[in-house]
Amino acid sequence: xxxxxxxxxxxxxxxxHDTPLQELFAAAALEALDxxxxxxxxxxxxxxxxxxxxxxxxxxxxxxxxxSHVGLAGIPVQRYEDACATSANAFKNAVQAVDAGIHDVVLxxxxxxxxxxxxxxxxxxxxxxxxxxxxxxxxxxxxxFPGVFALxxxxxxxxxxxxxxxxxxxxxxNHGNGALNPRAHFGRETSVEAVLDGPxxxxxxxxxxxxxxxxxxxxxxxxxDDLADSHDAPVDVAGVGHATGVxxxxxxATPHVTKPARDAAAAAYEQAGAGADAxxxxxxxxxFTGAEVLASEALGLVEDGQGGVAAADGRTARDGDVPINPxxxxxxxxxxxxxxxxxxxxxxxxxxxxxxxERQIADAERAVAHNLGGDAATTVVSVMEARP
Amino acid sequence: xxxxxxxxxxxxxxxxHDTPLQELFAAAALEALDxxxxxxxxxxxxxxxxxxxxxxxxxxxxxxxxxSHVGLAGIPVQRYEDACATSANAFKNAVQAVDAGIHDVVLxxxxxxxxxxxxxxxxxxxxxxxxxxxxxxxxxxxxxFPGVFALxxxxxxxxxxxxxxxxxxxxxxNHGNGALNPRAHFGRETSVEAVLDGPxxxxxxxxxxxxxxxxxxxxxxxxxDDLADSHDAPVDVAGVGHATGVxxxxxxATPHVTKPARDAAAAAYEQAGAGADAxxxxxxxxxFTGAEVLASEALGLVEDGQGGVAAADGRTARDGDVPINPxxxxxxxxxxxxxxxxxxxxxxxxxxxxxxxERQIADAERAVAHNLGGDAATTVVSVMEARP
Numbered sequence: 001x002x003x004x005x006x007x008x009x010x011x012x013x014x015x016x017h018d019t020p021l022q023e024l025f026a027a028a029a030l031e032a033l034d035x036x037x038x039x040x041x042x043x044x045x046x047x048x049x050x051x052x053x054x055x056x057x058x059x060x061x062x063x064x065x066x067x068s069h070v071g072l073a074g075i076p077v078q079r080y081e082d083a084c085a086t087s088a089n090a091f092k093n094a095v096q097a098v099d100a101g102i103h104d105v106v107l108x109x110x111x112x113x114x115x116x117x118x119x120x121x122x123x124x125x126x127x128x129x130x131x132x133x134x135x136x137x138x139x140x141x142x143x144x145f146p147g148v149f150a151l152x153x154x155x156x157x158x159x160x161x162x163x164x165x166x167x168x169x170x171x172x173x174n175h176g177n178g179a180l181n182p183r184a185h186f187g188r189e190t191s192v193e194a195v196l197d198g199p200x201x202x203x204x205x206x207x208x209x210x211x212x213x214x215x216x217x218x219x220x221x222x223x224x225d226d227l228a229d230s231h232d233a234p235v236d237v238a239g240v241g242h243a244t245g246v247x248x249x250x251x252x253a254t255p256h257v258t259k260p261a262r263d264a265a266a267a268a269y270e271q272a273g274a275g276a277d278a279x280x281x282x283x284x285x286x287x288f289t290g291a292e293v294l295a296s297e298a299l300g301l302v303e304d305g306q307g308g309v310a311a312a313d314g315r316t317a318r319d320g321d322v323p324i325n326p327x328x329x330x331x332x333x334x335x336x337x338x339x340x341x342x343x344x345x346x347x348x349x350x351x352x353x354x355x356x357x358e359r360q361i362a363d364a365e366r367a368v369a370h371n372l373g374g375d376a377a378t379t380v381v382s383v384m385e386a387r388p
Numbered sequence: 389x390x391x392x393x394x395x396x397x398x399x400x401x402x403x404x405h406d407t408p409l410q411e412l413f414a415a416a417a418l419e420a421l422d423x424x425x426x427x428x429x430x431x432x433x434x435x436x437x438x439x440x441x442x443x444x445x446x447x448x449x450x451x452x453x454x455x456s457h458v459g460l461a462g463i464p465v466q467r468y469e470d471a472c473a474t475s476a477n478a479f480k481n482a483v484q485a486v487d488a489g490i491h492d493v494v495l496x497x498x499x500x501x502x503x504x505x506x507x508x509x510x511x512x513x514x515x516x517x518x519x520x521x522x523x524x525x526x527x528x529x530x531x532x533f534p535g536v537f538a539l540x541x542x543x544x545x546x547x548x549x550x551x552x553x554x555x556x557x558x559x560x561x562n563h564g565n566g567a568l569n570p571r572a573h574f575g576r577e578t579s580v581e582a583v584l585d586g587p588x589x590x591x592x593x594x595x596x597x598x599x600x601x602x603x604x605x606x607x608x609x610x611x612x613d614d615l616a617d618s619h620d621a622p623v624d625v626a627g628v629g630h631a632t633g634v635x636x637x638x639x640x641a642t643p644h645v646t647k648p649a650r651d652a653a654a655a656a657y658e659q660a661g662a663g664a665d666a667x668x669x670x671x672x673x674x675x676f677t678g679a680e681v682l683a684s685e686a687l688g689l690v691e692d693g694q695g696g697v698a699a700a701d702g703r704t705a706r707d708g709d710v711p712i713n714p715x716x717x718x719x720x721x722x723x724x725x726x727x728x729x730x731x732x733x734x735x736x737x738x739x740x741x742x743x744x745x746e747r748q749i750a751d752a753e754r755a756v757a758h759n760l761g762g763d764a765a766t767t768v769v770s771v772m773e774a775r776p
Contacts, residue, residue: 073634100488132449246461
């Protein structure tokens with residue numbers, strides 16, 4: 001028996017959207033409800049994610065606004081904010097609620113607007129987003145998130161000899177996948193040479209090692225296992241693990257190990273009764289190329305130290321033995337912060353339904369999503385399966 | 389059988405605190421853990437509330453920071469933001485999780501810093517807090533929260549003839565109660581004449597009709613019903629209801645009725661198997677005196693239209709037939725936004741244990757808490773009982 005099932009999925013294109021947050025969310029939410037064949041009167045609760053609406057556009061308490069805008073006023077709504085893991089955390093809580101019988105049908109999703117076109121220049125948005133770093137110990141040092149992941153990746157390079165060229169292969173792969181994804185922010189390919197020619201953002205990351213800030217929204221309808229078969233093309237949620245890590249980074253014993261990802265993955269795999277070997281592909285949180293390397297190891301998809309090598313060898317390509325980020329990942333698909341977690345769930349659902357078009361992972365039956373927030377602090381790992 | 393039990397409660401004084409958010413939260417959290425006799429290794433999850441840390445001090449993703457600071461790094465943590473109902477929503481989700489067997493022992497709480505002494509002048513904080521009003525339809529009109537509740541209250545005055553003098557009686561009562569509460573922001577009495585002599589903030593509210601912004605934190609330990617008796621002085625959580633209302637205000641059919649409060653109360657009473665008549669006292673969300681009038685009616689504690697009359701007649705005093713806000717309420721105890729919801733739970737627990745000192749409601753066996761967020765949008769109502 002699955003913990004729950006995803007019976008509807010929707011998302012906007014990731015990129016630039018000149019519409020208010022609640023309208024952007026509604027576009028994804030209504031698509032998910034329509035896909036599920038669920039009426040608004042059937043939805044019992046909304047688990048809503050938005051990370052930076054307060055700072056970026058003085059917009060908080062968005063839960064009831066989002067619910068009102070899609071015709072769901074009245075039901076219980078809760079807003080989650082856990083940095084980049086915002087909507088994965090909403091998803092976890094929704095799955096728990098459905099699994100426990102608290103609700104039978106819920107809507108989960110997230111939304112964010114981060115692009116200069118919506119009034120936030122990249123420097124300001126970087127400063128705003130640095131609010132997810134430690135206020136006393138990290139922010140005063142000027143640590144922003146390229147620096148956070150540069151620190152973790154540098155340690156990995158020191159431990160294992162991972163190279164900048166290997167990191168570039170992650171970017172090249174994800175851009176290649178993104179070129180096949182009609183909803184990707186960056187729909188074009190790149191090359192190792194082009195990545196290595198880019199300006200340094202935070203050593204070892206160059207411009208093309210970094211994901212963009214995007215505007216976008218994503219949503220899924222989650223229902224109880226015993227209701228799933230009354231919908232078209234349900235996808236099972238087999239396991240969801242969630243762990244946090246100590247902050248600030250200086251207190252982490254082994255920063256490049258990303259312990260919360262390992263703890264969350266272990267929990268998700270145990271619930272699913274299936275380990276890393278049984279995953280046909282993965283969507284992981286590649287906010288920077290180095291983050292994908294760390295995640296691929298933390299999830300057990302490759303051996304420790306082999307994350308960079310695997311990318312360079314093509315093992316993580318769509319036709320490799322451990323395909324990672326067929327969507328293009330945050331790197332190419334884009335990263336509307338609070339929408340990223342449930343967008344990974346949307347991607348898993350499409351492949352497991354066999355509806356991912358040109359980027360479809362052949363015969364995909366089981367996959368894992370990894371969404372990370374802050375300085376490797378909040379991590380949610382979800383395992384999904386095609387329904388037998 | 390109760391849905392869950394509160395076995396530990398802690399809170400800081402509400403007022404001015406010159407300590408970072410995570411230290412302020414830790415003070416309440418460690419007091420709650422100590423009160424419960426629970427070790428940090430026993431806590432399975434943290435349900436954390438903070439409303440405005442992003443805008444007020446560029447501090448987000450506070451869940452892992454708060455957990456790390458009290459020795460809970462590693463466990464699942466989720467941050468809730470639902471305006472003034474932030475930590476009541478965290479409490480609801482925690483109770484659901486414990487009731488459903490997802491966790492056995494969890495920590496729930498909230499924290500906020502809002503005072504000029506921590507760097508936010510009142511005008512700036514009012515503007516920040518207005519982010520919880522509708523971004524497209526209310527903020528551009530200059531609507532801040534004194535105005536929101538003035539609109540609701542004016543309608544109540546129009547419908548029922550409620551007077552400014554009756555509203556003043558709410559302030560006088562709550563200041564009288566706050567004077568007996570060693571943790572209250574305003575520990576002094578006032579008079580109807582003094583309230584009516586104050587400057588108008590938003591007609592019909594004068595200065596003393598309005599609660600302050602405060603700094604503070606609160607936390608409770610929630611455990612499964614079958615574990616409660618292994619702790620000293622458990623207090624049962626009999627019911628928790630949660631509903632939202634349509635936004636913006638212009639879309640509400642009858643604004644002064646506060647429908648979400650009625651829906652949430654109906655759910656909480658049904659779960660508890662006890663109605664308004666069975667409540668020995670109530671803590672309600674009196675961000676403004678008029679809000680207490682509306683809440684007292686929505687919870688069924690007095691008849692519709694009688695909220696102002698009941699206050700003026702002394703019925704809602706500590707020795708009245710429907711005591712409301714023995715803590716002093718938001719009005720006198722103070723209002724550190726994200727900490728207010730669980731602070732109400734702390735107050736209920738203290739009375740139901742018979743440990744509320746000078747402000748103790750005699751023989752209190754059952755009580756209700758009402759926490760409201762935004763423009764009467766998110767409302768959580770909780771019923772608690774002394775354990776038989």
